[in-house]
Amino acid sequence: MALNKGIIFLLLFLGSICYGQNTAKKVALTKVIVSIEKQFNVKFSYAVEDVAAITIEKPNAAFTLQQTIDYLNSKTLLNFKALDNRYVTVSVINKTISVCGIVLSDENKTPLIGASVLVNGIEKSTLTDKNGQFTFENIPLNFIISISYLGFESKQIAVYELFSAQNNCNEIILTTKNEELNQVLINIYLTPGLQKYLDGSTVLNTKKFGILPGLIEPDILQSIQVLPGVESNNESIANINVRGGTNDQNLVLWDNIKMYHSGHFFGLISAYNPNLTNKVIVSKNGTSAEYSDGVSSTINMQTKDNVTNVFSGGAGINLISSDAFLEIPITKKLEFHISGRRSITDLYQSPTYTNYFERSFQDSEINTNNDQKDTSSDFYFYDYTAKLLYDINENHQFRATIIGINNALDYSELHTINSNETESKISNLSQKNIGYGGNWKGQWTPKLSTNLITYFSKYNIDATDYRIETDQLLTEANEVLETGIKFNSNYKPNDNLNLLAGYQFNETGMLNQTTVNNPKYTSTKKDVLLNHALFSEVEYHKKNTYLRLGLRLNYFQKFEKLIVEPRINIRQKISNQFALKLEGEYKNQSTTQIIDFEDDFLGVEKRRWVLVTDKDIPIATSKQGSFGVEFNQNKLNIEATGFYKIVDGITASNQGFYNSFQYANANGSYNAKGLEFLANKTDYKYSFWLSYTFSTNQYEFDSFTPSTFPNNVDIRHSVSLGFYYNLFKNLKIAVGGIWRNGQPYTKPVEGNETVQNGNSTMVNYGIPNKENLDDFMRLDASLNYSFNLSPNIKAVFTAGVINATNHENSINQYYKVNPNDSNKTIQVDNKSLGLTPNISFRVNF
Incomplete structure (x- = not known):
């Protein structure tokens, strides 16, 4: 009392x-x-x-x-x-009151639209409207309201400080973060939660995420495909193509841990749980010198990093999986975050699961039709993350992170030999990626700070395939072990200038193994590569000018090879509406994936990681430049960017050819050039966007005839159209469509479809990638409704549908020799997802 x-x-x-x-x-x-x-x-x-x-x-x-x-x-x-x-x-008086506030920037007191406002303790939250205003009803007097906005210092204010008997809204001023030179350029980019930085990178803030067509949650790798120049030619997040590159050319980081696996359901669902993700930064060009090893793009995922001393969490379920997360304060300086997700497909097989299963396994022996076989399969996946946050004191912080991803498939087959005898076979496939990371941040003086980062990443894919017909047991394994350490030092002499210098060391080891029992055969290959790097850059931002110049030196100890990588990123505002943008970079990559369409891992996963040898598998290098014009007025954003990229050191084995070069060993290059256009009109309640990408993408292999031909992902024209609208305070809808040219493919020579090669009969392919599939078209839609189950619990119901018109899209076409007539071929068509609905229900507290 x-x-x-x-x-x-x-x-x-x-x-x-x-x-x-x-x-x-x-x-x-x-x-x-x-x-x-x-x-x-x-x-x-x-x-x-x-x-x-x-x-x-x-x-x-x-x-x-x-x-x-x-x-x-x-x-x-x-x-x-x-x-x-x-x-x-x-x-x-009653210990609860109604409050309202107007959130303004410290520069000219302009309203901050979409600022996050959270009542600590009951997890009641909202976003500021077009006037920067928010309101709450029946809030306890002794509670604290937290207000945050990207690029500004967060602010906490007591509820009683917002009391106003005249019902006037109190002005709340947020101060610009002086230490962040690379500030937010566009606050709502396509949808709330997507933002654009001055350096051209795109940031996905999952906490503030609105809604995108077809999605029921902020799926990290699905969401970024709405950006111009980012495609998935087979609608799989395991095959994201950024400006014509292959998926293995994207550097994927989770809290500074390099990840070698990105998808559940073998590519249809992102393997990264968004609930504890704070932001995702996507860079297509002009990357910081701090990063390398991804010649196409950098996808940098960062989890929540502040000790809030607030217990919170949530849980959700959809037709594929269920998940939960908790943020647990232990002391004032120590906090623990944990999340987990698991498929429910082994308990309940929904229509959504059926569509995903057929799409994922349509081109594998799992889905092979055979009247003499009675087959069944058991598939599940899970992922988990945990993070320890410790504020040692005001100037030093320690963070430790773990992430685990797993896909597992068991496939059983009952084979009828005769009317009285059957034989069974059990095969399995396991795909895992686990990562550990830690970092120590130190603020030594107001101008000098350091960050020491360490990580370990392990990727494994293992398959056991027992073949009844030949009494043969085939086992395959692909393993990646990587250890890394990085030290960054930042010196900030004033508010406009930041100097970065650092060192990075990586040790990467890879194992590829194949074993057959009948006849006995074993192949094991191990490789290890050490890489040292020094990097430095200067970042300057004052008024209308943003500049970042960097240089990275990479030394490969095994090859005694030095690679120099300059970087440039300039944005100059030339009027209140117009700005010019120039970006350029050199990058390298020492890991790649080779593709075996014949028999890798039950035919489900056809890619395996390998290290460069600097001979038959050279270090891949890229050179990229882009120039753009930006227009921004009255929340209308228009961008046009021309780009040119050349990647040298690719191999025929990592391109996945279905043509006469399918089994060839050769090194080559590709060059992609084109134009990206985006028009986006936003308001607090709606967003409308139209994006268009034109590009040409050509291979060049000197030892091939012809030496130049279209890239497998040469998508000349791609259009995306979308609309997001906040119908009521708690009800949002999003509708959008995609249209693009079909990808190239190769036909057999008409009238001479097969050719004899020793004792083997092979498809006699014609001119490589001369033909194109039919155009790809898809219409998606989503609906999101949020409500309060109690003052402390917020619920969200989301429904989405992919390919609402059930349009049949072909995403690949190739040919096989007809087993009944060796002079003929069989055409194989891979189809995209048909009409696929999904719903989710979440609660947060």
Whole structure:
């Protein structure tokens, strides 16, 4: 009881503030009460601790008693009530009030639209509207409201500080983060939660994420495909093509841990749980010198990094999986975050699962039709993350992270030999990626900071395939082990300039193994590569100019080879509406994937990681430049960017050819050039976008004839159209469509479809990639409805549908020799997802 009175005393002491315009001197409320008692010959009844520390401006001496009481009620968080002409009672009002505020920037006091406002303790949250305003009803007096906005210092404010009897909204000023030179350029980019930085990178903030067509959650690798120049030619997140590159040319980082696996369901669902993800930064060009080893793009995922001392969490379920996460404060300086997700497909096989299964396994022996076989399969996946956050003191922080990803498939087959005898076979496939990371941040002086990063990443894919017909057991394994350490130092002499210097060391080992029992055969190959790198860059931002210049030196100890990589990133604003953008970079990559369409891992996963040898598999290098024009006015953003990229050191074995070069060993290059266009009109309630990408992408292999031909992902024209609308406060919809040219493929020579090669008969392919599949078209839609189950629990229901028109799209076409007629071929068509609905339900507290 004493504690409650103490809290009330403190709240009233801090909270009884007058918000009027009168500047009269405040006096103790006890003195005002004594004066009123004498003036009107009344007696006030109150607890001394409720009023002892409150100050107030004296009421007008001409007021009547009732006017005086009304005045006291309007200026304090107390309840004054006249029982009769003699007695007035004083009590603490209801401990919940309604509050409102207007969030403004410290520069020109412009409204901050879409700022995140959270009531700590009950997890009630909202976003500021087009005027920067927010409101809450029935909020406890002793709670704290947290306000955050990317590029600004977060602010915490007590609920009682927002009390205003005149129902006026209080102005809340957020201060620009001086240490962040690379500030936010566009706050709402296509949809809330997507933002654009000055350096051209795109940031996905999963906490503030709105909704995108077809998605039921902010799937990280699905969401970034809405960006111009980012495609998936087979609609798989395991095959994201950025400006014509292959998926293995994307550097994927999770809390600075390099990841070698990205998808569940063998590519249809992102393997990264978004619930503890704070932001995802996607860079297509002009990357910081801090990063390398991805010649196409960098996808940098970062989890929540602040100790909030607030217990919170959530859980959700959809037609594929269920998940949960918790943020657990341990002490004021120590916090623990954990999340987990698992498929429910082994418990309930929904129509969504059926579509995903058929799409994933359509081109594998899992889905092979054979009347003599009775088959069944058991597939599941899971992932988990955990993070320990420790603030050692005001200037030093330690963070430790773990992430685990797993896909598992068991496939059983009952083979009928005769009417009385059967044989069974069980095969399995396991695909895992686990990573550990830690970093120590130190702020040594106001100008000097350091960050020491360490990580370990392990990727395994293992398959056991027992073949009844030949009594043959085939086992395959691909393993990657990588250890890394990086040290960054930042020196900031002033608010406009930042200097970065650092060192990075990586040790990467890879194993590829194949074993056959009948006839006995074993192949094991191990490789290890050490890489040292020094990097430095200068970043400058003042008024209309942003500049980042960097240099990275990479030394490969095994090959005694030095690769120099310059980087440039410039943005110059030439008027209030127009800006010019110039980006360029050299990058390298020492890991790649080779593709075996014949028999890798049950035919489900056809890619395996290998290390470069600097001979038959050279270090891949890229050179890229881009120039763009930006227009931004009245929340209309228009961008046009021309780019040119050449990647040298690719191999025929990692391109996945279905042509006469399918089994060839050769090194070559590809060059991609084109134009990206985006028009995006946003408001607090809606966003409309239209993007178009034109590009040409050509291979060049000197040892091939012809030496130049279209790339497998040569998509000349691609158009994306989308619309997001906030119908009501809690109801959002998104509708969008994709149209693009079909990808290239190769036909056999007409009239001479097969050719004899020794004892083997092979498809006799014609001119490589001369033909194109039919155009790809898809319409997606999503609906999101949020509501409160209680003051402390928020619920969200989301429904989405992929390919709402059930349009049949061909995503690949190739040919096999007809087993019944060796002079003929069989055409194999891989299809995209048909109409695929999904729903999810989430609760957060």
